[in-house]
Amino acid sequence: MGDIGFETKPPAKNKLFHGTFIHSKALTELEYLHNAAVAVDSLGTIVAVSPDTDLTKAQATLLPQLNWSFDDTEIVVAKPGQFFFPGFIDTHLHASQYPNVGLFGSSTLLDWLNTYTFPLEASLSSLPKAQKVYSRVIRKTLSHGTTTAAYYATIDVPATNLLADLCLSSGQRALIGRVCMDQLGPAYYLDESPAESLAKTKQCIEHVLSRDPQMELITPIITPRFAPACSAPLMKELGRLAKETDLPVQTHISENKNEIALVASLFPDAGSSYAEVYDTFGLLTPKTILAHAVHLTEKEADLVRERRSKVSHCPCSNSAITSGAARVRWLLDKGIEVGLGTDMSGGYSPSVLEAARHAVLVSRHICMDEGRSEERDKLSVEEVLYLATRGGAKVVGMEEKIGGLEVGMEWDVQLVGLHDVDEEDAEEEGNVDVFGWESWEEKIAKWVYNGDDRNTKKVWVRGRLVHERK
Numbered sequence: 001m002g003d004i005g006f007e008t009k010p011p012a013k014n015k016l017f018h019g020t021f022i023h024s025k026a027l028t029e030l031e032y033l034h035n036a037a038v039a040v041d042s043l044g045t046i047v048a049v050s051p052d053t054d055l056t057k058a059q060a061t062l063l064p065q066l067n068w069s070f071d072d073t074e075i076v077v078a079k080p081g082q083f084f085f086p087g088f089i090d091t092h093l094h095a096s097q098y099p100n101v102g103l104f105g106s107s108t109l110l111d112w113l114n115t116y117t118f119p120l121e122a123s124l125s126s127l128p129k130a131q132k133v134y135s136r137v138i139r140k141t142l143s144h145g146t147t148t149a150a151y152y153a154t155i156d157v158p159a160t161n162l163l164a165d166l167c168l169s170s171g172q173r174a175l176i177g178r179v180c181m182d183q184l185g186p187a188y189y190l191d192e193s194p195a196e197s198l199a200k201t202k203q204c205i206e207h208v209l210s211r212d213p214q215m216e217l218i219t220p221i222i223t224p225r226f227a228p229a230c231s232a233p234l235m236k237e238l239g240r241l242a243k244e245t246d247l248p249v250q251t252h253i254s255e256n257k258n259e260i261a262l263v264a265s266l267f268p269d270a271g272s273s274y275a276e277v278y279d280t281f282g283l284l285t286p287k288t289i290l291a292h293a294v295h296l297t298e299k300e301a302d303l304v305r306e307r308r309s310k311v312s313h314c315p316c317s318n319s320a321i322t323s324g325a326a327r328v329r330w331l332l333d334k335g336i337e338v339g340l341g342t343d344m345s346g347g348y349s350p351s352v353l354e355a356a357r358h359a360v361l362v363s364r365h366i367c368m369d370e371g372r373s374e375e376r377d378k379l380s381v382e383e384v385l386y387l388a389t390r391g392g393a394k395v396v397g398m399e400e401k402i403g404g405l406e407v408g409m410e411w412d413v414q415l416v417g418l419h420d421v422d423e424e425d426a427e428e429e430g431n432v433d434v435f436g437w438e439s440w441e442e443k444i445a446k447w448v449y450n451g452d453d454r455n456t457k458k459v460w461v462r463g464r465l466v467h468e469r470k
């Protein structure tokens with residue numbers, strides 16, 4: 001792939017952003033900063049946030065304070081109606097499954113894996129094919145405002161390393177996981193032994209660290225696919241590796257009822273629940289991302305909370321492959337950190353915004369199923385945007401760096417534009433029409449329910465422009 005390690009280097013210019021900035025202050029609260037300025041230094045770090053200041057005033061006061069010259073500072077102004085919003089964090093997706101988005105028929109997890117997923121993943125040992133798929137998935141997710149992605153690749157080492165290189169060269173922040181599986185899969189798509197699985201995992205970790213030693217943009221993540229696909233010795237080795245390296249872990253948990261029964265039959269001696277199986281092998285750490293968590297018992301959720309492991313809520317996937325409805329309010333009430341995952345291609349869409357609105361709708365189905373109609377279990381627009389940004393940042397362990405617009409955080413941001421029906425020369429209409437009477441809260445609700453990549457005009461990661469809608 002050539003030496004592309006330089007891609008971790010930050011942009012050379014200081015930048016001053018001006019306009020409306022919106023981000024989560026708390027789970028239920030968005031903060032709106034209008035006519036504001038945010039200064040981002042050449043390292044991509046936010047160094048000043050000034051509310052209520054027009055651009056000329058910001059230039060006259062902030063630049064001298066920061067010792068920045070007028071000529072060397074790039075100015076980026078949001079047009080009226082546009083707003084800067086933290087980039088989305090997709091806490092669970094399979095880069096390798098992108099070609100299958102929308103293809104699942106009426107399958108459920110275990111037959112879906114065999115019919116659709118394992119054959120596709122295996123085919124990505126062809127590097128030209130992997131290059132095509134991974135380049136596309138990165139472009140696609142960036143265009144939907146995903147600035148950080150927790151990726152599963154495949155079992156193949158060169159293809160996984162290629163995904164890491166492509167994230168670096170495209171500027172997307174990512175966690176890169178080589179999938180570990182030494183059982184359950186077809187013979188043509190399995191690690192040969194626990195030892196081989198461990199060795200290949202270490203090769204991928206070393207590769208990522210050689211490209212980005214400080215893990216500024218890409219981070220290796222230990223990835224046991226899920227308990228049914230990992231032998232006890234393999235999980236034990238991976239738990240040990242997590243402890244030795246203090247690296248994050250990602251896996252699936254309690255997604256589907258047949259899967260849960262399979263775990264109980266495969267691991268009769270490793271605890272009395274799915275969560276306890278992972279715990280037995282040291283895989284429930286504060287840096288573990290558990291995808292789905294649809295059918296957790298009270299006791300399992302307590303254990304997850306006790307271990308401070310995190311949950312990736314994947315509502316599009318849970319509906320598409322008929323897994324169930326994860327009770328997000330219940331998880332949050334327990335004090336478990338939750339983020340959103342697209343879970344492509346169990347999920348049909350690469351968009352975290354789609355996952356956010358689906359999270360809203362699933363929470364309403366939970367209300368209806370429980371025969372309740374009160375607000376309590378319903379997730380609001382503000383709450384799902386929190387999960388998509390701040391919540392996701394906590395899930396990937398980067399809450400000090402990303403997910404909000406504060407001094408000291410990195411500029412991982414999208415510029416969002418909605419269509420003003422009175423604008424004659426609107427460049428691109430998109431799917432969200434604004435009539436002019438809407439409050440900002442209403443504009444945000446319209447975006448969440450009807451927005452898509454047409455509204456994502458520009459995307460930056462660490463201050464570097466990584467996507468621009470033409």
Ligand code: GUN
Nearest residue numbers: 094225226252317343346
């Ligand atoms: N469980 C094990 N592997 C997978 C996968 O690829 N997708 C989903 N949704 N669940 C899984």
Ligand code: ZN
Nearest residue numbers: 252291343346
């Ligand atoms: Zn998944």
